[in-house]
Amino acid sequence: MSLNIKGTEELSRRLKGLKEKVARREAVRILKKGAPPIKKEMKKLAPEKTGRLRKSIVTRRGKKNRRLGETVLIGPKGGKKGAPYAHIVELGARGGTYTAKGSGMFSIIGPFGIGRVSTKTIERKALKGQGFIRKSFANKSKESERRIALAIKKIVE
Numbered sequence: 001m002s003l004n005i006k007g008t009e010e011l012s013r014r015l016k017g018l019k020e021k022v023a024r025r026e027a028v029r030i031l032k033k034g035a036p037p038i039k040k041e042m043k044k045l046a047p048e049k050t051g052r053l054r055k056s057i058v059t060r061r062g063k064k065n066r067r068l069g070e071t072v073l074i075g076p077k078g079g080k081k082g083a084p085y086a087h088i089v090e091l092g093a094r095g096g097t098y099t100a101k102g103s104g105m106f107s108i109i110g111p112f113g114i115g116r117v118s119t120k121t122i123e124r125k126a127l128k129g130q131g132f133i134r135k136s137f138a139n140k141s142k143e144s145e146r147r148i149a150l151a152i153k154k155i156v157e
Contacts, residue, residue: 034144092129
């Protein structure tokens, strides 16, 4: 007697996909175990002017990349609630005279949106980069690696 069930290939394919998805999720969970020392150091080294940059430092899953595998990102988030200027604080900015292209103008808005001045050129002073992200990674990468290795060892045993 034989039994023929339709859809077994489809079920097998879905189970394989589910297995890979669970494995990826587990890999991200393990990688996130190494994030706290770097994140804490980054918050400590971030300049405290308004506190917005420090508050914006988060740990999040990176985009799926076939070449790199799973990734976890630690650093400032951008956007309205984040710190979209973090890269300037980290890397610095060149100074000089900036001129608007064509017939365009720069608009300088005063505090609380009061007053507006339009100008063709802007003078900016150079800003030296602070390198707080690079320094925090250099200081705490060994601790992070140790935590990840410990998490992997727990799973293997």
